Amino acid sequence: MGEGTTKIAAERASQCCIEPACGASYAIDERLYSCPRCGGLLEIVLRPGSQVAPQAWRAWWEARAASCDPRDASGVWRYREVLPFADDAPIVTLGEGNTPLYDAPRSARYCGLRALQLKHQGCNPTGSFKDTGMTAAVTQAVLLGARTVVCASTGNTAASLAAYAARAQLQCAILVPGGQISSAKLAQSMDYGAVVLEMEGNFDDAMRVIREVSEDDSIYLVNSINPFRIEGQKTVAAELLRQCTWRVPDHVVVPGGNMGNSAALGKGFLELFELGVINRLPKLTIVQAEGAAPLAHLFAKLDLKSSAHAPLSNDALVPVEHPETLATAIKIGSPVSWKKSLRAVLATGGQVLSVSEREIADAKAVIGRDGVGCEPASATTVAGIKRLVAARRIEAEESVVAVLTGHLLKDPDYVIHYHRNMLCAPHHSADGSQQERSLNGAFRNPPARLQATKAAILDHLSHAAEEAKADGPKLD
Numbered sequence: 001m002g003e004g005t006t007k008i009a010a011e012r013a014s015q016c017c018i019e020p021a022c023g024a025s026y027a028i029d030e031r032l033y034s035c036p037r038c039g040g041l042l043e044i045v046l047r048p049g050s051q052v053a054p055q056a057w058r059a060w061w062e063a064r065a066a067s068c069d070p071r072d073a074s075g076v077w078r079y080r081e082v083l084p085f086a087d088d089a090p091i092v093t094l095g096e097g098n099t100p101l102y103d104a105p106r107s108a109r110y111c112g113l114r115a116l117q118l119k120h121q122g123c124n125p126t127g128s129f130k131d132t133g134m135t136a137a138v139t140q141a142v143l144l145g146a147r148t149v150v151c152a153s154t155g156n157t158a159a160s161l162a163a164y165a166a167r168a169q170l171q172c173a174i175l176v177p178g179g180q181i182s183s184a185k186l187a188q189s190m191d192y193g194a195v196v197l198e199m200e201g202n203f204d205d206a207m208r209v210i211r212e213v214s215e216d217d218s219i220y221l222v223n224s225i226n227p228f229r230i231e232g233q234k235t236v237a238a239e240l241l242r243q244c245t246w247r248v249p250d251h252v253v254v255p256g257g258n259m260g261n262s263a264a265l266g267k268g269f270l271e272l273f274e275l276g277v278i279n280r281l282p283k284l285t286i287v288q289a290e291g292a293a294p295l296a297h298l299f300a301k302l303d304l305k306s307s308a309h310a311p312l313s314n315d316a317l318v319p320v321e322h323p324e325t326l327a328t329a330i331k332i333g334s335p336v337s338w339k340k341s342l343r344a345v346l347a348t349g350g351q352v353l354s355v356s357e358r359e360i361a362d363a364k365a366v367i368g369r370d371g372v373g374c375e376p377a378s379a380t381t382v383a384g385i386k387r388l389v390a391a392r393r394i395e396a397e398e399s400v401v402a403v404l405t406g407h408l409l410k411d412p413d414y415v416i417h418y419h420r421n422m423l424c425a426p427h428h429s430a431d432g433s434q435q436e437r438s439l440n441g442a443f444r445n446p447p448a449r450l451q452a453t454k455a456a457i458l459d460h461l462s463h464a465a466e467e468a469k470a471d472g473p474k475l476d
C-alpha cells in the first residue's frame with residue numbers, strides 16, 4: 001500500500017506492551033502477535049493529532065451516520081478518528097456495526113429493573129460481534145501485504161474471518177479440531193470459501209501449529225490476541241453512546257469468554273472519556289458461565305481497594321482446566337485477554353460474576369419474548385443483571401445496557417432442546433460422580449400436535465391464551 005498511508009498511521013498510533021514492567025513500544029506496521037521482549041499482550045496506543053472540542057467529535061460522527069459513503073456507513077469506520085489507520089486506508093468492510101439498541105420491557109421486569117436496553121451485536125453481517133473487530137484486522141492484513149489470513153477457532157471468529165477474507169480476496173485458512181465445530185458456523189465458513197482444515201488433536205494443538213505456520217511473512221494470524229481486532233470492536237462504545245444520545249448509562253453488562261469483547265468495550269469507553277467526548281464512565285460488568293468462570297473466581301478474591309493500583313501477576317488467574325457450559329461461545333477456561341478486561345472493570349467500578357446453566361437458559365427465553373433472538377452466551381448478561389438487582393448492586397431505577405454478542409441462529413439446537421425440555425447440563429453430585437440433568441426451563445414453548453381442523457386450532461389458541469394469562473406473573 002501507499003507509503004504515505006502507513007506513515008500517517010504510524011504518526012497516529014503505536015503498538016505497546018501492556019505489562020507495566022516492560023512497556024515496550026513498536027511501530028504500527030510491525031507484524032507482531034505479542035511483545036517480542038516479554039511475551040506480553042500488545043495494545044494500540046493512540047495519539048490524537050490536534051485538540052478537538054468534544055462536540056466536534058460527536059457532530060462528525062452524527063453527520064456520517066446519514067452518509068452513503070461505505071466508510072461513513074460502516075458502524076466501525078465512521079469512528080475512524082479513534083482507529084489506528086490513515087484516513088485513506090483501503091478498508092475491508094461489510095457495513096458492520098449499526099446494530100440495534102432495543103428496549104426490552106419483559107427482560108427488564110424479569111430482572112427487576114424499570115427499564116433495560118439490549119445492544120444486539122448479533123445483528124452484524126455474519127451474526128456475531130466478531131465482525132466489528134475483523135474489519136480492522138483484515139484491513140491491517142491487506143496493509144501488511146499478507147496473501148493468506150489464518151485463525152484457529154471453533155466458532156464465530158472463523159465465520160467472520162472467512163467472510164472478510166473473501167471480501168478482500170485473500171486466501172483464508174481455518175484450523176479446527178476435527179468434528180468440534182457447530183454446523184451453522186461450519187456452513188458459514190465453507191460458503192465464504194475458506195480452506196477449512198480439520199486437524200487431529202484438540203484446540204491447543206491447532207493453536208500451536210498455526211503459530212508455526214504464521215512465521216511465514218505472507219501469512220497473517222488473526223487470532224484473539226490480535227490488537228487490531230480490539231480496535232475495531234471498541235467502536236461499539238461510541239455507537240452505543242450515540243444511540244443513548246450521549247447520555248452515559250449507569251451500567252454496561254457483557255458476557256465473558258476469551259475477554260476480548262469486554263477489553264474492547266472498556267478501552268472504547270476509557271478513550272472517549274479521556275478525549276472528553278463523555279464526562280463519566282459506565283460501570284463495566286462481566287458475566288461468565290459457572291462452569292467456565294476463572295475471572296469471576298479471581299474477582300471474588302480481590303481486595304478491591306488495593307488491586308486497583310497493583311498490577312496482577314500472570315499466574316493470578318487460575319485457569320479452569322475442563323470448562324463446562326452449554327454456552328459454547330464462552331466455554332473458555334484460560335481467557336487470553338483477562339488482564340485488559342479486568343483493568344477495565346476496575347477502572348470503571350464494575351464487577352465480575354457467574355451464573356448457572358439454568359439461569360442462562362431461562363434468561364435467553366425471556367429475551368426471546370421481547371422479540372430478540374440471541375445465542376446462549378449473550379443471555380448471561382440478563383441472568384447476571386437479575387442477580388445484581390436482587391443483591392441491590394444494581395438499583396431498579398438505574399440505566400442498564402446488556403450487550404448481546406451472537407444471533408439466535410448460531411445455535412438453533414440449543415433453542416429447540418430448551419423448548420422441548422431436552423436440554424441437559426452436567427451435574428456434579430456430592431460423592432464426586434457426574435451425571436446429565438435436564439434443565440427444566442421455566443419458559444418452555446414446545447410445538448403442539450393437532451388434527452388438521454379449524455375447531456382444533458381455535459380450541460388450541462384459546463387454551464394457549466388462557467395458559468399465557470396464568471403464566472403472566474412469571475414473565476410480567
Ligand SMILES: [Zn+2]
Nearest residue numbers: 017022035038
Ligand atoms: Zn513486553
